[in-house]
Amino acid sequence: MQTLSKNQQIIFDLINKSPEPLKAYTILYNVQKKGIKAPLQVYRALDKLVEIGKIHKIESRNAFIACHNSSCQVAKATAFSICEICEKVTEISSDSLSKYLANFKDKDGMKYIKYNLEFFGLCKKCKVK
Amino acid sequence: MQTLSKNQQIIFDLINKSPEPLKAYTILYNVQKKGIKAPLQVYRALDKLVEIGKIHKIESRNAFIACHNSSCQVAKATAFSICEICEKVTEISSDSLSKYLANFKDKDGMKYIKYNLEFFGLCKKCKVK
């Protein structure tokens, strides 16, 4: 368990308490009162937090959420469900899914060291409407 | 089988003959001699081509490749392998993978209508080096 630097901690705290994925410039806006003034300060912290697996980037949304999967020390196998109406994002933690994907081998003999899976659909709430 | 408009056809042809994913502004640069002058003209064609499944967006790379999966009329279930050294991208077409993912259900009862999966690793060539 790694200790975070000042900026990393500030930005992680913000993302961690957010119910929804946050975008880099939304983060910037929200941490300016804490002395983080420039985009690069945000992006550097985000890069590091992604690298150590404390947060994940939702690629299709250019947004970041905290990892809620205790086994996720490094961001090497991620899966998310994304509601196309309310944009709610949930990290999927399914043993069978992660086993299946970790063992997946394609024809080319390529060795995978990482994957990212994004499911899109309607969440329970939005499906009813 | 849908007929493409002029701009769509120009841009699809370029992507389709490219061995690697192309970025929007690379595309723009390469079609300026054909009269497409503005980013928006490129993005509009890309949006449409993605919508009808002729091309796919590689989200982690902000780049586009032609679909080489004949069954892919609509971009609703996509999987790619990406080499982290040479950036070669290949569309994966595996019946067992697509079946597994199409049938995957998470705990929340969310109904998925689409997914995108990106595997990262080293391709055969880069693994040897």
Added chain:
DNA sequence: ATTAAAATTGTTATAATATAACATTATGTA
């Protein structure tokens, strides 16, 4: 053929996302 709706195009401006380059300070560790 007529015509109304839908799709596509053209254009300018600007928004949103992300990195380069350089100087400085803090932290970890031999």
Added chain:
DNA sequence: TACATAATGTTATATTATAACAATTTTAAT
């Protein structure tokens, strides 16, 4: 201590993408 590594601060700029508006072309129903 002192050296390497990581983190910070700052300005400028590169890259990716969309807003807003006007015009034209295509499609499909009458």
